[in-house]
Amino acid sequence: MTHTDFIIGAYPCAPSFHQQGEQDEREFWRQLADTPDVRGIEQPCLENLHPFGDEWLFRHTPDDWQIVVTAVMETMRRRGTHGGFGLASADEDQRRESVAFYRHLLAKIVAVNARFPGKVTALEMQAAPQAGNACVSQATDAFSRSIREIAAWDWPCDLVLEHCDAMTGSQPRKGFLPLENVLDVLQGTDISVCINWARSAIEGRDTTLPVKHVQAALQAGKLGALMFSGTTATGEYGDWQDLHAPFSPFCPESLMTPESVNELFTAASAATLKFSGIKLLEINANADVSHRIAILRDGISVMKKAAQ
DSSP states (O other): OOOOSEEEEOTTTSGGGGTOOHHHHHHHHHHHHTSTTEEEEEEEOSSSSSTTOHHHHHHTSOTTOEEEEEOHHHHHHHHTTOTTOSTBOSOHHHHHHHHHHHHHHHHHHHHHHHHSTTOEEEEEEOOOBOTTOOOHHHHHHHHHHHHHHHHTSOOSSEEEEEEOOBTTSSSOSSOBOOHHHHHHHHTTSSOEEEEEHHHHHHHHTOTTHHHHHHHHHHHTTOEEEEEEOBOBSSSTTOSSOSSOBOOTTTSTTBSOOHHHHHHHHHHTTTSOOSEEEEEOOOOOTTOOHHHHHHHHHHHHHHHHHHHO
């Protein structure tokens, strides 16, 4: 299995992530567009696909780039106000609010793909339970109801459930639905699973857990994608935080190494992946564009070497 073109979660490195101006943002995307081995981008959708609007994003990115839309940023933003917001929430009103948000995403994706056929290739979903409610069975039941509704819609792209660290893990960061429950709910649907290296490692504070999650998803016939974000035990990226640390040794404290990529691609070798890629964060809000791009180019280089 060869992987040469990657989906780049560039938005946490973009100047706009730190509320910087349009000139820097324009230069950031220009330099990323000049970077080899990019198939497209992972991009969050709030009201729009970019803080400066959809048209801005389309105007400043290559026409042939594909987009994987992720619901994670808006999910976390709304959970900051309503902890019950999420597809796996036992708070029925907030679960319905979450389903309604996915209706918005459907309308957005349909509109984009009507203009640019095949532009959005996948939507990354997240199984967010009600914050403070530790009952996994209630969360699983709520998630099942959400999935039954959403899976019945006429999607013009693939649906991929991104696993985040589980509510049953030690010191959860996101604390979403456990993988085994996700896999049970998704049986009988066309929805596959994305394993994100950091989000699995954080769950058990264990760098061997991502491989185990890949194996579990593969055994269930549901492995659809791999994404690589890093985490650290010390340093400016924190103590096992979900802050998308770059690869080691670019980020000296990072627990995610080139070998990590090799291990996951080897474990996933029997799967037909819809995409693979990176999502990395520039932790310094005042960093210049060149350093922001250097983080991503280092990640792409690591991926290319390790995945061959």
